[in-house]
Amino acid sequence: IAETTSTLTQTDLREGVTQTEPYTPEYYVPKGTTSELLSIAMLSYGCGLPAGLAEVEMIERMRTKRIWELEQMQLSEKCQVEKRMKKMEEQHALEWSVRDAEIQRILDLRLKVTMKMLRLREGQTDEINRQRLEDLWNRKEEEAHKKLAKLKFNNLRALRKISGKECLVERKILRRDVVKDYTDFGSQAFAPLTRIGVFLDMNAAKYEFDSYLLSSLQGVTELEDTLNRKQYNCNIRIRPKSPNDKIAVQRRRRRREKELERIYDSIQKEKELLSKSPKPLKFLQKIEKPAVRPPTPTASFESEVQDNKKLAITFLQQMIRGRHSQATMLQGKEERMELIKELRSTHALLQSEQSFIEAHKQKTLEEQDLRARLVTRDDVVDSLISELEGETLSDCLDFLTKELDRLKEERRIEAFVMLAERNRRIREAEESGMRQIEERRRREADEAFKQIVKVHQDTVDSYLEDIILKTIDSNADMQARKLVQQTAIMIDEAANKAENSRSTMDSEEIVAQLVLGFLIPEVFKQDHNNKSRSS
Template identity: 45%
Template sequence: MSHVVTIEEPQANLQVSQTRGGVRSRAWGNVSTSRQYDFLYDPLFIVSSEKDHTQATIQANLIRNRLRKVPRFRTMFSNLIHYPRYSLYWSKADPVPPFIRREWKGQEEKHTEALRQLTTTGESFQMTKEAYEDPEVTGRNRYKYFERPFLPFQQMPFNVVFAATKTEAYIFPPTPAKYPPVPSKYTVGTQTDYRDAEVQTDPYSPEYVVCQDSIPELLTLATLTWGRGLPAGQAEVEMIERAREKRAWEATLPSLSDSFQFEKRRRMMNVMERKEWAFREQEIEKLQEIRLEILKELLRKRDENQNEVNMKHLNARWSQLQEAKEAKLARIQHTHVSAIRKLVGKRKNIEGKLERRNIIRDYCDYASQVYGPLSRLGRFPDNNSEDFVVKNHYLNTYEGLVELESRLPDFVTQPRIRPPKPKVTTTKAGFLKRAARMDHELAEVHKAILDKKNRVLEPKKVLRFLQRKALPQPRLPTPTLEMSSNEEEDIEMAVIYLQKLLRGRAVQNMMFEGKEKRLELIQELRTSHALQEDDRLLKKAEKQVTLALQRQRNLHEHKVSLVENHLAGLEGRVLADMFDFLSKELVRLQEERRIHAFAMLAERQRRMREAEESGRRQVEQRRLREEDQIFKEVIKVHQSTVTSYLEDIILNTEENTAEEQARAEIEKMAKEINDIAYEMESRRTQLQSEEIVAELVYSFLIPEVQKDYVKEKVRNAQRKHILAAHQIIHSHTEDMVNKDFVEQQQDEAVSDTDELPEGETQK
């Protein structure tokens, strides 16, 4: 089978089919891998479904080859957008003949396959088999089954290509009138290069027999299949463990026939239901977290892809601008070099004199064009320089280089280095040479200069015994007080006296507050320090009396404490028994109340969980309804979008078609009117021309003059009224302006008079 390539030329839009062994076409254009209607004509063109067949039909109908350019004669040479040179018309001619079927070929194949399956399942149904003609592979159609190789270096001789095969020709049996029934099963042997684990889709499950009154645990895992739970992972193991726990729990449930254990069974089922709901909530939370992570990852990938696309766009734009910049710089550089060259040429001959060529000077100057002609003048001295390139086996190949290196002597590849002899700086008599002495002095000077240049200035050290000399603060200027009168002096003295009184009273209050606050300390100091002899004796006597009173009080307290201890022992035993009884009663009451509180709390928690579960169920139902409504709205929006899109396309098509037809009719009508006008113009006489001029004058010129005269007359009549109105308006405005000016002057005068007394009072 030969491959077909379609080449579209941009000028004529011709389709040229090029086979594999044909001559390569040199036409410029876009190359497509298939033709427009291959899905209808080509029997080997296969589409996967009816949807792809419909898509191929739409693409073939929307191809630009069916658009025809119709020139517009009035704007044929226009380059403006709003005056196009041509219009695009959709060609209504259908390139596909009517006898070609446009349906999808897969329907026939499905019908044939259904009939074939029906024949295999039902032996009573007989299907007429297709009878194929003899293809005559070894006969007249033999050339269709051979093809020359396309590789240029592996061409097969013609005697091999067209040689007849030694095998005998296959003889097709005659078409029988009635076919035997087709068996329902076939045994087909296959051989594969893959392992069993790679080709096996579902592991083999052998048949089994379940014993009576036994439920194997393995049968509970029948829902797990290969790829959907098998091989088992951590989630499947947890599920199996939960199933085992549930079966064990079901075994511990009281039977339904026992009416006494019915309440216990209900409580156990409630507890298990709460556990299942809690586990379900955890699973839902895990799924939501996984979905959230997936959504975050998708958003991150989308951002990365968007950033990558933006960076690609920016890099492409930057490359484009950089190329434009480089091209512009090259163009400017070229222009600059050309201008400089012209200026240099003009500067050499400022006076504009014509000089003949000096052949001797040209041949003496090796930089002249005789030895190095300029390529921009059309001279290429190095033309065909590749003919003079030396091609040597020893220089162009690795083996030649190795052979050449082996033939070279050792000192070429392994250079010999001799150490230099030391420089003699002394004479035979042992004295230092003048040049050596000069070099030593220069080296010393150079070293001193470098040391001075690279020397770093040491920071100044702080003196050890440095002391700052304190400068005396400048004396504040002595205030001077100027008294203007005796009354002010008396007032100031009175104020100073009042300040003294207030300060003294404040100090007195501070001293009184301090005395009251430290009164105990003052008394303690008075009792222990700075006392006279009599006071000391008096204090000593008071001390002895106080000590005697303390001893008596201690004795009395000791006696009282002994009596109180005996009484307290008696009271303690009675109180201990009573408190023991009361504490036990209190503990019993607390435990009773606590148990009651626990019962109430459990009942409240049960009600709260029931309410939460009902609320959760309502939320789930509401979410399901919202999702259904959202889906309906999305479908509705899609349908409305498709409807509006189709309506826009139909309306735009109708408007464009109507506009184009109207333009065509208008152009046709204008052409007819233009022909009639030209015909009337050709038949018109001098008298008719004068009549036309007279009609134009009486119809347009004279009425316009009369209109201007009437307008001027009306304008003159209205002018006096306008002047009167202007006088009235301007007279009132002038009076108001004069009045405002007088009021402003009066206000300024009043403000000046108000400011004068204030200034005098300040002075």
């Protein structure tokens, strides 16, 4: 026989879509028959199937009940009513006991689940508390270690200081404090030690000085006259405190401020020099005015005197214009005299004149070269000054720019910190709100669970109470009926016996007793009622 092997198969379907309930073909039930399978048709896979102990017990109870129903059908005769009632009571008691056991089992199961959940919850709470205590213990232990290390460090530092001071005890020489000696009555001035030797202060009377200048007012006045008046004036000069900038940024800022003040002073000095010696405007241009149109000639009849005046004025204007033209020509000649001389010197010059002109030319070139060097030197000095000023200004502006960037960065970081703090507070508020909501929901769930358990317990109690009351009522009713039936039978038998053994005298006696016990009292009662109404 070959050994069995287990092989794996791969399908296109998941387990969630596979068939989980058995196939049930179509069926029909013949008349007059009952199928036991149809009585358990409510069971399905996962809900009663595969069958367990509870389902087997239920099936057995259903079979027993069917047998009992068949037996009840056979006890349908009137003579078997009491037997049938007894069997029904037994069946009802059995069903109620089964139901009671089932309810008790459900309650026990629910109680077990509740206890399990409570134990799980208590375990989680204990675990959280244990973790918190452990964290607190670790944190306190770490703080204690830090404090102990700090105390040890401070102790060692104090010991080092004490040992350092002990090393300097013998080498330390203290100067004499005269004020302290004469304010302390236990000092050497008041209580000297005999081992020191001579005490100068003990013979102080020997060194006293007595002068007539100090013993009278006249002597003091003479002493004041001998002194110089300048000695009376005491000028105390308090030097300003030099700022002790301990921070590099403050020292750098102070240096920049001094440099800026120096540059500002130099710029102000240059402005003052420029204001004192104004230079000609470099970009000034003369705006030519348009020619004035001559006035429109008019013909007027004037006198001869006026004509002569006009002629004189016109002649004077002509002379002024001519003189102006001459002055302009003379000025242009003076300005271009060197060119004129140069043009004149190029025509038929002697050898000596040419050498003189050459020497003059060489001298002029040297002067021009010297002037150019001076101008170049001034330009170099100006360029150096401009370069130094530019470097200083660039450093200052760079420092100010960096300070501005640093300030902006600080503001931005501060804004981020404030935003983070605001978000943290909002998150804390949200978390506290969520925590409160969760705690409220937990309390509501606990209260709902308690109410549900209480309702179930009250329902079971009321159900059992109703059943017990109904059972008591039914039993009392049945017992009362039985008692009434027995009493009626006994009364009937006694009445039959009395009727059979009763004579005519007995009947008359019974009638007389009825009249005496009921009719006469009733007549008296009605008569009394009528009298009470009429009165």
